[in-house]
Amino acid sequence: MTLMTAEKYLESMKKTKKQVYFMGEKIDITEHPIARPALNSVAITYDLCFNPEYENLFTATLESGEKVNRCLTFWKSIDDLLKKYKMIQITARMTGRGNARTVGADAINAIGSVSYEMDEELGTEYHQRFLKYLKYIQDNDFTISGSITDAKGDRSRRPVQQTDPDMYVRIVEKKSDGIVVRGAKLHQSVAINAHEHIFAPCTTMREDEGDYAVAFAVPADATGLFHVYGRQPSDTRRMEDDNSDSGNLNHGGNESLLVLDDVFVPWERVFMCGEWKWTFPMIHRFAGYHRNCYGAGKSAIADVVIGAAALMADYNGLSKKSAIRDKLTEMVHMARTIYACGLTSCVEGYCTPSGIYNVNLMYTNVTKLHVGRMTYEIARLAEDIAGGSLSTLPSCRDLKDPIVGKYVEKYLKGVDGVSTENRMKLMRLIEHFCYGQGSVYFLSEALHGAGSPQGQKLLIERESDLDTKKEWAKALAGISG
Numbered sequence: 001m002t003l004m005t006a007e008k009y010l011e012s013m014k015k016t017k018k019q020v021y022f023m024g025e026k027i028d029i030t031e032h033p034i035a036r037p038a039l040n041s042v043a044i045t046y047d048l049c050f051n052p053e054y055e056n057l058f059t060a061t062l063e064s065g066e067k068v069n070r071c072l073t074f075w076k077s078i079d080d081l082l083k084k085y086k087m088i089q090i091t092a093r094m095t096g097r098g099n100a101r102t103v104g105a106d107a108i109n110a111i112g113s114v115s116y117e118m119d120e121e122l123g124t125e126y127h128q129r130f131l132k133y134l135k136y137i138q139d140n141d142f143t144i145s146g147s148i149t150d151a152k153g154d155r156s157r158r159p160v161q162q163t164d165p166d167m168y169v170r171i172v173e174k175k176s177d178g179i180v181v182r183g184a185k186l187h188q189s190v191a192i193n194a195h196e197h198i199f200a201p202c203t204t205m206r207e208d209e210g211d212y213a214v215a216f217a218v219p220a221d222a223t224g225l226f227h228v229y230g231r232q233p234s235d236t237r238r239m240e241d242d243n244s245d246s247g248n249l250n251h252g253g254n255e256s257l258l259v260l261d262d263v264f265v266p267w268e269r270v271f272m273c274g275e276w277k278w279t280f281p282m283i284h285r286f287a288g289y290h291r292n293c294y295g296a297g298k299s300a301i302a303d304v305v306i307g308a309a310a311l312m313a314d315y316n317g318l319s320k321k322s323a324i325r326d327k328l329t330e331m332v333h334m335a336r337t338i339y340a341c342g343l344t345s346c347v348e349g350y351c352t353p354s355g356i357y358n359v360n361l362m363y364t365n366v367t368k369l370h371v372g373r374m375t376y377e378i379a380r381l382a383e384d385i386a387g388g389s390l391s392t393l394p395s396c397r398d399l400k401d402p403i404v405g406k407y408v409e410k411y412l413k414g415v416d417g418v419s420t421e422n423r424m425k426l427m428r429l430i431e432h433f434c435y436g437q438g439s440v441y442f443l444s445e446a447l448h449g450a451g452s453p454q455g456q457k458l459l460i461e462r463e464s465d466l467d468t469k470k471e472w473a474k475a476l477a478g479i480s481g
């Protein structure tokens with residue numbers, strides 16, 4: 001077993017035969033300028049395993065003594081949950097998106113713990129299959145996508161009520177050697193850059209929805225699997241000769257529409273097949289883990305945004321003004337609130353029957369609900385501090401233009417001692433996070449990733465235990481009965 005280097009990871013992506021379409025063309029993701037920053041963000045998760053400062057967070061040692069990437073392990077203690085959390089923070093800060101491999105890790109842990117309980121209760125062999133699969137991906141140090149969100153069609157209808165039955169991924173055929181699946185998963189982070197995909201249902205299924213109660217894994221080059229690359233705001237700036245207007249020069253992410261057009265899955269890769277009752281714990285465990293990640297990832301991106309806003313205040317000569325300092329303090333307060341909530345959901349985690357630890361459901365949902373609000377407020381304050389140039393700035397090409405360059409240089413300058421070029425670069429970075437490509441990770445994903453806010457409210461309500469709170473109120477007020 002060997003941990004892959006970033007270089008080997010990039011080589012492996014070259015070798016994997018992927019079907020990826022962008023703007024009507026089939027592309028090579030290792031060559032295309034739009035795809036490269038996302039690859040870099042995955043590559044860093046390989047690099048950091050060899051960095052003495054971070055290897056303790058990015059790798060884990062198995063009982064056999066072998067060292068593997070933390071995203072390919074079961075979390076067997078609170079300490080594991082905390083290390084995963086802190087690992088995400090490091091990559092989010094370095095790349096401006098979360099940790100590219102944690103969505104796969106969350107799927108691994110959700111399926112790991114639920115398949116164990118299924119086998120105990122139903123006498124199935126899903127957990128043993130999953131353990132073999134886990135060893136395979138550990139041995140190869142693969143990047144895994146966690147593919148959960150279905151197309152869903154008419155949201156007011158159940159999967160079986162849809163006009164088109166493929167709106168949720170489903171089993172279309174059961175064979176002696178495996179199953180054939182059809183459907184699509186939407187908004188798939190890192191899937192384009194993955195070696196393997198793990199699939200699970202995105203909602204709880206009912207008795208008549210057994211064909212939709214399916215969890216499995218397929219390789220990235222499976223026949224019938226392809227991606228349609230999702231567009232991001234200002235993405236084609238990456239295709240310009242000079243990348244400077246992109247803001248975040250080397251890192252980014254991508255999402256895809258992942259289509260399964262009658263893909264064959266051998267039985268050894270099937271981890272749920274019709275057990276509809278078990279979709280409930282499966283989706284809630286995945287969502288719980290994944291919502292927790294946002295406390296670390298989005299607070300780390302927020303820290304970068306706060307740093308950029310503070311630097312912009314320096315560049316504008318405003319850093320000593322109390323109104324600016326107050327806004328920055330407000331931003332820090334929100335970023336740390338998000339971080340602390342997520343940390344609490346790890347610390348208050350609990351052990352499931354398989355020995356795999358789950359996060360605290362109340363706190364992980366509180367974290368995610370805050371994330372979907374506070375990041376937008378942090379972005380608003382960053383935009384407030386940066387000023388209107390954020391949305392009216394000329395291009396970096398104009399700065400270098402022989403005719404207009406000197407005027408751009410002269411009139412976009414801030415304080416003495418700071419070049420216009422640096423001030424413009426900083427504006428672009430803030431723009432990137434507030435409404436450029438980075439807003440996909442700082443804002444849209446903060447809102448919808450791991451489920452839209454209403455999903456968190458449902459879980460918070462379920463965990464609220466209002467009856468006990470009523471008793472406490474009665475006790476203080478002297479109300480009996």
Ligand SMILES: Cc1cc2nc3c(=O)[nH]c(=O)nc-3n(C[C@H](O)[C@H](O)[C@H](O)COP(=O)(O)OP(=O)(O)OC[C@H]3O[C@@H](n4cnc5c(N)ncnc54)[C@H](O)[C@@H]3O)c2cc1C
Nearest residue numbers: 146147148149155187188189444445448449450451452454
């Ligand atoms: C950047 C990004 C990255 C993502 N990465 C991944 C990933 O890696 N893997 C993955 O599986 N998923 C991923 N997702 C998907 C994410 O989990 C979904 O976007 C989320 O669950 C919402 O689903 P939706 O986008 O279909 O919106 P919808 O379900 O259409 O929701 C839109 C709105 O309608 C409301 N709504 C929906 N149905 C109902 C109803 N029946 N009654 C009342 N209100 C309703 C919702 O609460 C929400 O307010 C990602 C999303 C984003 C934005």
